[in-house]
Amino acid sequence: MVITSKIKSVDFFRKIPRDLTEASLSGAGLSLMAAFSMMFLFGMELHNYLDITTTTSVIVDQSSDSDFLLIGFNLSFPALSCEFASVDVSDVLGTNRLNITKTVRKYSINKHLESTGPEFDPVPTSTIIKHDVKVDEEYGEGSVTLNSQNFDKIAHQYSVLVVNFYAPWCDWCNRLKPSWEKAAKIIRERHNPETDGRIILGKVNCTEERDLCRSLFSHHVQAYPSIRIFRRGSDVRDEHGNHDHESYYGDRNTDSLVEAMEHLVAPNNSESRKLSLHDRYGQSKVFEKRPAPREAGCRIEGFVRVKKVPGSIIVSPRSESHSFDASQINMSHVISSFNFGKKVTPKTMSDLKRLRHYIESHDKLAGKSYINVEDHADVTIEHYLQVVKTEVMSSSYQLIEDYEYTAHSSLVHALTIPVAKFHFEPSPMQILVTEDPKSFSHFITNVCAIIGGVFTVAGILDSLLHNTMRLAKKIELGKTF
Structure with a gap:
């Protein structure tokens, strides 16, 4: 019992018997205000703890x-x-x-x-295109001149139409021209357009036929020379008017052009991207082509x-x-x-x-x-x-x-x-x-400070209010007597 009494002597929170306390309306109001204040300040502190703060x-x-x-x-x-x-x-x-x-x-x-x-096919084509150094014989005009009036007619007249879209000012076009005309002449001799009808080579001057070359719903030629391969039957226009055809990227010398054209009309011609032939020395020769852009x-x-x-x-x-x-x-x-x-x-x-x-x-x-x-x-x-x-x-x-x-x-x-x-x-x-990291211990400390601070301030206000009301009553009683 002595030990218990000594322990009780250090009690910081001594209790007053409930019978000796008195409830008041002002105290109840202050208690409610203190409770709401604690809840509000606690919410603010919690939001601050959960919020992100950074240093830049x-x-x-x-x-x-x-x-x-x-x-x-x-x-x-x-x-x-x-x-x-x-x-x-x-x-x-x-x-x-x-x-x-x-x-x-x-x-x-x-x-x-x-x-x-x-x-779009990303396979790169050959960066070195072969051209004839010199065309010895007079080549003449072997290819047919095409324009917007006769293009569709000739495209449907022959099984294969190979067209050279060119511009007169283009150096590459001028290098190709003699080889193209000579190859066209050779193909004409081998495959007579009047009796054979399988293939013919044509040309379009894009400075004169801009609509045919550059029209949005036509061939989309954007560089010169552009050699395009049109096939009757498979080359049809879709609902937007676009031609379905291929671009030729192979060598531009006469022999390569002739061999590529011959392969296009060969009986067992495949539709592969690379047309492979063997020349007289048994070496593989490749003529590259792929579908031309549809748009x-x-x-x-x-x-x-x-x-x-x-x-x-x-x-x-x-x-x-x-x-x-x-x-x-x-x-x-x-x-x-x-x-x-x-x-x-x-x-x-x-x-x-x-x-x-x-x-x-x-x-x-x-x-x-x-x-x-x-x-x-x-x-x-x-x-x-x-x-x-x-x-x-x-x-x-x-x-x-x-x-x-x-x-x-x-x-x-x-x-x-x-x-x-x-x-x-x-x-x-x-x-x-x-x-910036947030300390949980700092958060707890602030919460305790909020509770203790509000409770203390509310107690002070309650004491001031209670004493003021008592003083007012005494003065009122003094006046009465």
Whole structure:
């Protein structure tokens, strides 16, 4: 009992018998106000504890020389054929990569930017096209001249019609002309058009027959010379008026042209992409052909890896054996997406959804259209992008990389072949966003401070109110007596 009494002597919370306490209406009101105040302040403290607070700082980019920058894009060009569309990359260090195909895909699209078929065949053709050094004999005019009035008639008259779409000012066309006419003359002698009717070679002057060459619903010829193969029966127009035919990419010397034409009318001719014959020495000779674009437009999507230095991504018509008319090249385009860095995976986004504001997409060019409406198509469209790296560090020390950029665009007259340029310039500085961790013990301390503080203040107010009311009653009683 003595020990129990000693322990009771250190009780900080001594109790007053309930019979000695008195309830009051003012005390009840203050108690309710104190309870609501505690609940409100507790909710505010809980919200502050659960809320995300970050610290933002600007530091020098810590990337090493071995780090590369990933650039992803999805671009639609309504007037650029996939046949010649090329994606090139260059930078200030001298890097110059032409016609990237490994990480880039192309799809033919119509004027409504809708895909009209599977991926455009990415198989590269031969970069060195053979031409005759000199044609000894007088070749004359072996091919038939075609125009918009007689094209369809002749195409349905012969089983195979091979057409050379050319321009008189084109150097490659002038190199092909003697070989083409000589080959056409040889084919005429072997397969008389009047009696045989299996094959004939023709030509179209695209400076005079622009509608036939460039019409949106015709042959979509965008480079010269373009050799197209039309087959009667299989070459029909669909509901949009498009021809179904093939493009020839083989050698342009007389012997190769003649052999390729002979193979087209051979009894067991296959429809393979590469027509293989054996010459007199037993060597394999390949004539490359593939389906011609069904539409005049092209959607280009994919990604490239570049060094973190100023550089450019250039989309342009390119060919080592064709000529382009700058006044007819229209580089208008619609940007579906253009972003830097790796995309954050859905799992990471789910794990770090509280930091979504800092790592969501910052694609400033997405959904924008750049259409050339001038009389001449020879306009280059340039975009200047300044890129800033952002690193987000979560409270669990998970690091996420993101990139933001500003974009400025302009249309300028092209002195040579029009292109679409995306100039990018990575900033030497980067932004570091760090999530500030919250201490649970600090949260508990604040909750206790709220409860104790409100209880104490309420007690003081109750005491002041109670004593004031007692004093008022005494004064009132004093006046009465």
